[in-house]
Amino acid sequence: MKKFDKKNKGKEIKSERETVERENIIEGRNPVIEAIKSGRTIEKLYVSKGDLEGSIKMIISLARERGIVVNEVERKRLDDMSTTKAHQGVIAVVGEYKYYDLEDILNLAREKGEDPFIIILDEIEDPHNLGSIIRSANIFGAHGVIIPKRRSALVTATVAKASAGAIEYTKIAKVTNLNQVIKELKENGIWVAALDMDGEICYNKDLRGPLAVVIGSEGRGVSRLVKENCDFVVKIPMFGEISSLNASVAAGVIMYEVRKQRGIKGE
Numbered sequence: 001m002k003k004f005d006k007k008n009k010g011k012e013i014k015s016e017r018e019t020v021e022r023e024n025i026i027e028g029r030n031p032v033i034e035a036i037k038s039g040r041t042i043e044k045l046y047v048s049k050g051d052l053e054g055s056i057k058m059i060i061s062l063a064r065e066r067g068i069v070v071n072e073v074e075r076k077r078l079d080d081m082s083t084t085k086a087h088q089g090v091i092a093v094v095g096e097y098k099y100y101d102l103e104d105i106l107n108l109a110r111e112k113g114e115d116p117f118i119i120i121l122d123e124i125e126d127p128h129n130l131g132s133i134i135r136s137a138n139i140f141g142a143h144g145v146i147i148p149k150r151r152s153a154l155v156t157a158t159v160a161k162a163s164a165g166a167i168e169y170t171k172i173a174k175v176t177n178l179n180q181v182i183k184e185l186k187e188n189g190i191w192v193a194a195l196d197m198d199g200e201i202c203y204n205k206d207l208r209g210p211l212a213v214v215i216g217s218e219g220r221g222v223s224r225l226v227k228e229n230c231d232f233v234v235k236i237p238m239f240g241e242i243s244s245l246n247a248s249v250a251a252g253v254i255m256y257e258v259r260k261q262r263g264i265k266g267e
Helices: 006-023 029-037 054-065 075-081 102-112 127-139 157-162 178-187 224-229 247-262
Strands: 025-027 042-048 070-073 090-094 117-122 144-148 172-175 191-201 211-216 232-235
Touching: 025 029, 025 157, 029 042, 029 054, 029 090, 029 157, 042 054, 042 075, 054 070, 070 075, 075 090, 102 144, 102 172, 102 178, 117 127, 117 178, 117 247, 127 144, 127 157, 127 247, 144 178, 172 178, 178 191, 178 211, 178 224, 191 224, 191 247, 211 247
Parallel strands: 042 070, 117 144, 117 211, 144 172, 191 211, 191 232
Antiparallel strands: 025 090, 042 090
């Protein structure tokens, strides 16, 4: 029988609390600026003493306008709090990230009068990739990103930093079963495409209309069952010696192709 160790148990509890706190922080100047602008609940804001110029000055001004208390601390304290190791002299402790439902994403498309454009991530475990994909989803006008509850990176400080603040404006849904979500999307008249190497070249496929695109994990790609439940499979053609793209780069390419086919109306 395993012995109950009170001493170690206390350490484990402390570790769990620290993990939760790290998931409730945003680091870096752009992510913090976007969090304040978007109206995200900021519980505490820390800035490095003696580093009050440029965008840090803007952050302090925005915070004070919204009644957020600014704490000037030694840079060493920020270094100790940081999980990204790239806090740029500012860390915000925020309320827990509010995940959305699939219906929230569909409603956004309806409100905009647009065909739904949704990104589904099949076990993207690298937080940098998740953040980059969320950033691209925002830039290319996707209405939301869907991630599974298990075997996936979640919204943390690293994801917020990699997204450059896009987590504040992009609806992210966390779901139990991707295959069930794909079924619901189909019932709502949305085509579901998997991005995988055995598909049709994406440039030759009509990607207009209601569409969800599944991006597979960094090492395994789209899982077999998920791919079988998709309506069709597309691929990005490769012209060099390397036969695969980083997941976030592949996501950016396919999102741009969807936006191009729908008509680019941006700047």
